[in-house]
Amino acid sequence: MVLQGGSDINLRRPRNKKKRLVDNNNLRPWSELPEALVHLITKQLGAIDYLMFGCVCRGWRSYVVVHRQEFMASQPPLVVFLSTLAQKSCYFYSIFDQKTYKATLPNLIGKSCYSLTCGYLVMEDKKKMGHSQIWLLNPFTRHELRFSCPPNPYSSVILASLAMPVREFVIIAIGCGYPFLQFCRSSDVNWTVYDYNDKFKGGVTDDQRWFVDVVVFKGKIYVLTNLGEIGVLNLNSHSYVTLLEVKSIGAWNYALQLLAFDDQLLMICRVEPFEKKENLVYELNFLKMEWVKMQNFGDQALFLGHRKSLGFSNITKWRDSRQSLNCIYNLGIPTDKYTIHFLGGRYPQSLTFPIIQRRRRCMHVTDDDCCVDDDFCFDDNFCFDDDCCFNDNCCFDVPSRKISIPEDSTDVQFWYFPHLSCNVDVLSDD
Known part of the structure; x- marks a missing residue:
């Protein structure tokens, strides 16, 4: 997988015939740039x-690797536009600097992205x-992991890593409305299937409980659960869930989600339709x-x-912190809009989104079982330079371009948090 982008540089434009004389003896390679200057540039x-x-x-790559986690922690989230008809690409967009x-991805034909976990597209x-x-x-x-699909229905998954001598990953799948997790x-x-149907026996709503979210915290x-009950899952040879004695908030009519942020374990109560009403947050x-x-x-x-693209961010850590805080940035439908709710x-x-423009769908069939679009397209009113220079390892800024999407598109965008791309949540040994 490679990240790519467009450049405004026309490599075939007429050049001045006069050659500039350069004393190569005074040139030094970029790799010898002092680290203090490298730090100023990356800021x-x-x-x-x-x-x-x-x-x-x-040399710069080594610097980036060493400081990547610290740097990404100071970055705001990006909006990802990934079409359900995408063949090979998606777009990252910053609402703060436009x-x-x-991003050019591996072959996406026949694939769909339905979730996010630890910086991974699922x-x-x-x-x-x-x-x-x-x-x-x-x-x-560009790290990839592949797992066979679980034997039973599921609605979301999370990824974690195990604290072992040899690094090992674990993927957990839950299905809303089903009394088991995998x-x-x-x-x-x-896959291991844990049936927790007996866990809730004896209650009035014992047949109406199921897990709606799972998260790694400390x-x-x-x-x-869908009733706002919280428990701890142990993945040893005899898997079990221990419910915590926490007073319920009576959240039967809410769409509930868990969020781990620094030293806080949060529960988000999303009132439907969540674009128009207040969302409640509990710690x-x-x-x-x-x-x-x-x-x-x-x-x-x-x-x-x-x-599952949700997260908290401390805006004062951002490079340019002149943004609205103490609020909720909410991606909704239609695809070309978002809202800010102030507390x-x-x-x-x-x-x-200023980069979005609706267009009439133009579809074509490329094979017998796959009808595809052109991913997202650039608006015809904006010039795309075919002579752009590309690098297989990088992506380039695409300034002043609009992304054109079909008028009847049901695609949804989601937040991508750069700091989550650096590591996977680690489970403790106990």
């Missing part, structure tokens, strides 16, 4: 520009077959074992989107 870069910077030479990047086959796989793809590090280690041949796996107080409603986010902002009582703002 002016965005997340993907930073990755591109590491492609220049080996930069657009095109891809699956559109047509399920016996050999279908769950394909995890990190667009920043998991598979990278060294396993088959080395442990926390699961959340779990482990001393009192109760959910406490967050009345103020302070210097932070919550980013909500589709396909201080200000009226919500509805904003439009």
Whole structure:
């Protein structure tokens, strides 16, 4: 997988015939640039520009690798546009500096992205077959993981790593409405199915409970039920869930999600339709074992989107922190809009992505079982330079270009958090 982009440089434009005399004896390679200057340069870069910077030479790449996690922690989330008809690419867009990047991905024909976990796009086959796989793809590090599909229905998955002498990954799948969860280690041949139907026996709603979300927090796996109950999942040889004695908030009518952020374990209550109503955020107080409603986010902002693309971000850590804080950035439908909900009582703002333009669908069939579009297309009113220079390891800024999507498109965009691309949540040994 390679990240690519367009350049405004026309490599075939007429050049001045006068040759400039250069004393090569006074030139030094870029790799010898002092680290202090390298640091100053990278402070002016965005997340993907930073990755591109590491492609220049080996010395800069070493610097990028060493400082990547710290740098990515200071970056705001990007919006990803990935068409359900995409063949080979997606787009990253920053709502804060209006930069657009095109990412060239491996062959996406017959695949769809339905979720995110630890910076990985979770891809699956559109047509399920016996050999279908769950394909995890990190667009920043290009790392890929493949797991066989679980034997039972599922609605979402998360990825974690095991603290072992040899690094091992584990993928956990849950299915809303089903009384079981499934998991598979990278060294396993088959999935393990944990049926928790007996866990809720004896209650009035024992047949109406199921897990709706799962998250890794401080080395442990926390699961959340549709009734707002929370428990800890243990993946040893005899898997089990221990429900915590936490007072329920009575969240039967909410769409619930868990979010681990720094030292906070949060529960997001998304009121449908969540683009138009207030979303409630609760923090779990482990001393009192109760959910406490967050009345103020302070210097932070919550980013909500589709396909489990949600997260908190401390805006003061960003390079340019002149952005709205103590608010919720919400990706909704239609695809070309997003909203900002302020906790201080200000009226919500509805904003439009300036890079999006609707167009009439133009479809064609490339084979017997796959009808595809041109991914997202550039607007014809904007020139795309065919003579752009490309690098197999980098992506380039695509300034002043619009992404054109079909008028009847049902595609949804989602948030991508750069800091999550650097590592996978680690489970503790106990």
